[in-house]
Amino acid sequence: MRAPWICYCFGLFLILSCYSTTAQTPFDYPTANLSTTWKNTESLPHSINFTDGSRIRAILLRGSFGPKFACGFYCNGTCINYLFAVFIVQTNSGGGIVQPSIGFPQVVWSANRDNPVSYGAMLNLTASGELVLQDVDGSTVWTTNTNGKSVAGLNLTDDGNLMLFDDSSSMVWQSFDYPTDCLVPGQRLFQGQQLIPSVSSTNWTTQKGLFSLQVTDKGLFAYVGANPPQVYYSISVSRNDTNKGRRYVRFLNGSLSLFILSDNPSEPDAVISIPQSSSAQYMKLMPDGHLRVFEWQSGWLVVADLLNDFLGECNYPMACGRNGLCSGNQQCSCPVLSSPRIDYFRPVNDRQPNMGCSEITPITCNDIRDQTFISLENVGYFNSIADMEKVDIETCKQACVNNCSCKAALFRYGSDSSSGDCYLPFELFTMMNVDPNVIHRNASAFIKVQNVRSPPSASTSRSSQSNLGVILASTIGSVFFLLGVFGFLFYIIRKRRQDAQMEEESIGEVPGMSNRFSYEEVKTATENFNKKLGEGGFGAVFEGTLKDGSKIAVKCLEGLGQVNKSFLAEVESIGSIHHVNLVRLRGFCAWKSQRFLVYEFMSNGSLDRWIYHGDRERVLEWNCRKKIILDVAKGLAYLHEDCRQKIIHLDIKPQNILLDSDFNAKVSDFGLSKLIDRNQSQVMTTMRGTPGYLAPEWLSSVITEKVDVYSFGIVLLEMLCGRKNFDRSQPEESWHLLSVLQKHWEHGMLLDMIDKYSEDMQTHGLEVVEMIKVASWCLQYDYTKRPSMSTVVKVLEGVMKVESSLDYNFTHPKLQNTVFEYDKDMTPLLASVLSGPR
Structure with missing residues (x-):
């Protein structure tokens, strides 16, 4: 009677022994509570090295036996840098992650692929409900920005969605809203979202400016990055539907279907067929522009190349390169x-x-x-x-x-x-x-x-020789004079070089100085300053790539005495501070009289590319605009209130607000910023900034941080109305946006100001009107009546209400009619771009 039981146990042992697990304690733990911290070390319950060079340190695991979703820290290759990611792993019946020789972890989402962290980095689910990733130096690399949103916990769902939920189990934040390069079954890709491939399987940096897959109101489109982007694949809407709902594609088992978000989303507009599967699948936009479906079949196999039936190999934009x-x-x-x-x-x-x-x-x-x-x-x-x-x-x-x-x-x-x-x-x-x-x-x-120009002909050469004597004769008389001039210039140049060398050596003593690059490093990274991204107030910006594969934007400061002033202002302002909504200063270079600032690269460029009718690349949806507005407010609140010294930016405008691949907004360009002690309530300085965004008190030259609040109000109003503050393409009575705002307040017609090119914003009209009231509060003529930026953040997060007693007189003839003479500290309205090409 014992023989069958012995055989059964022995067989079960053989099945489980096919996998070699290194996890000490098997577990199945898909949720986490508030005030939980995970450190990227071997102390995490599942810390496993794989034979393909990858390594995971899982913090959450969903399900057991077979390919299942987990999330945690992931690396591949040298394992110097780590992602916080959701990945598919193989598990045994006890819930332990195992190491089959062909079932390596498959990353389907990551939070920080452009900003990997090091060994020892921390992930913290705070008591206030915010999921925060910090590197070993304490700098914030990524956050869900859900502070104060009634988050009760973290959950990794069965379909691979990392979700923050509240007490009623409703979703507050989810990873599905921030796709990277993959879709998993059940996931939707909405208008305003896009898949962007990584550079390679070991370099996760976003392949900025090349391929993307996104949904528009006309269908599903694959783009290759250019100026403007070029379409290399499309599925257009198949029916002339009067429904104006938001479109999306959904990855289902057996299809990638295009829907309209409406009352009856069960009827797709178009369908791409995919082989049915009884196992795990995921879809990935590859670095070569292919859209491939991977499936677990005793190993990860490509079961579909979705665009191939239409394109063929030669029809891919990079099949044979540029x-x-x-x-x-x-x-x-x-x-x-x-x-x-x-x-x-x-x-x-x-x-x-x-x-x-x-x-x-x-x-x-x-x-x-x-x-x-x-x-x-x-x-x-x-x-x-x-x-x-x-x-x-x-x-x-x-x-x-x-x-x-x-x-x-x-x-x-x-x-x-x-x-x-x-x-x-x-x-x-x-x-x-x-x-x-x-x-x-x-x-x-x-x-x-x-063509290369041909050398001059023989007859031309003889003619030149006949004139040579005349030229020499007329030149000899000037030789001695020129020698004297050259001697004087040599003295001046030598003196300047000595001064520049002394100045360069002293730069290393500047407080807050970050990583210093050599000139050769900067030159190599930018391919000899080959790819120019744009012009800023103090010089050109170039795209580059460091040796570690990370993309950078290099600002080359130009000018004379103003170079060091701008250089020191930026370095002293943000060289030693880190915030998720401030552009990260990676380092600097001082070479002779030249100054370079090295920033993180922002793939979606500056905000002005996305908000002005006629200039923008596409219409941003309301939720995306709200997110950008909150990001900018948080960045300014940090500068004004959370730094050791109060930092007033002094040049807030759409050109100085940059967007990363997920449309997270970051404040940039601190060349005009002012540092003041916390015990100072105001400071006197020369007028600086950009006309149209200057607060009225600039006329007195006595300013506070409220000038940034005013500029923020202008930017906010431009985002809500989809037009520039001063726009001659409008009827003459509507040239000035503030005049339009005042008239609409007086007639109670704020709804008419909403960006008419955004159907999504029109749908959320009442919410947009409330945001216009926030802008109006920031634009009060009396700066003492404007809110602080921390108050603005609270209003945007729904914690506070907008001040009800507002002055609706927004037109200031003195400021509007002033013809500004640009001094050294003023910047014209140029494209200050640390980002992708325009």
């Missing part, structure tokens, strides 16, 4: 002028032709006579959008000649080349050989290239 030509079975080559044969491009990597091609001689705009086209027949492009329609080939080519930014003229036509579609890309990705009989259209590509 400027590459794809043919056949993804055979990559560089464009070449065939008659006579001239090579204008060379492979970026001879051994990897799919890396793309680089120009041998870069395009310059000085003389279009030195430019020509490489003509390629039967060559198509993934982008089907036309800049010009019903034009001939010559018109298309000439339009490219006349536009310095144009890289090529791509022409598509039917049987008659005198009438076709013309597309002029500013950034040229992979082109492909096409068969006109298959695509039923003709396609030609004319790639703009730069």
